[in-house]
Amino acid sequence: TQLLEQSPQFLSIQEGENLTVYCNSSSVFSSLQWYRQEPGEGPVLLVTVVTGGEVKKLKRLTFQFGDARKDSSLHITAAQPGDTGLYLCAGSLSGSARQLTFGSGTQLTVLP
């Protein structure tokens, strides 16, 4: 059983559409991170959220940390083909980078 459940597992949309992906857990995390990974490459950190209820924006990407710090969402507005990739959430139970727990990811494909 995954400590962090991501949904959907796969998502294919047309350019210009909006989408939301989710990261859920029954555990409380000190912090939660979102990464994007492209084929044949390592994950690249997009954002870290620390405070319950926190919302962070990165251009067309909006990240939210649940009030109880058990879940998070990533919303993309007007998706572009360049957004295609594997989106991973990762939680830290201890507040430390060591032993980040990763979800299994959402594979996003944005069709032109």
Next chain:
Amino acid sequence: NAGVMQNPRHLVRRRGQEARLRCSPMKGHSHVYWYRQLPEEGLKFMVYLQKENIIDESGMPKERFSAEFPKEGPSILRIQQVVRGDSAAYFCASSRTSGGEKLFFGSGTQLSVL
């Protein structure tokens, strides 16, 4: 990803051989983490090292796997007597401290065991 160097990018081994994966952290980073990624799965923590010390190896299989981060040179993940189930992408990450800050990942080594 810039700065964390992993080699080789691809490694093919036959069952029973040894695999040695190398990772040079970003300049100024003294904390190294190894993760393993299987197809359609997230990254699984294996081991966390600082220079010359293994800090946390709770994710490492008890047999055949070992890791080191010597005073000089790259961190090495060593897998002895590889089996087909060891086939995976192995990623190294580094950070300046262990205090929950940003991890920088390398591009990974794809290990294929024939």
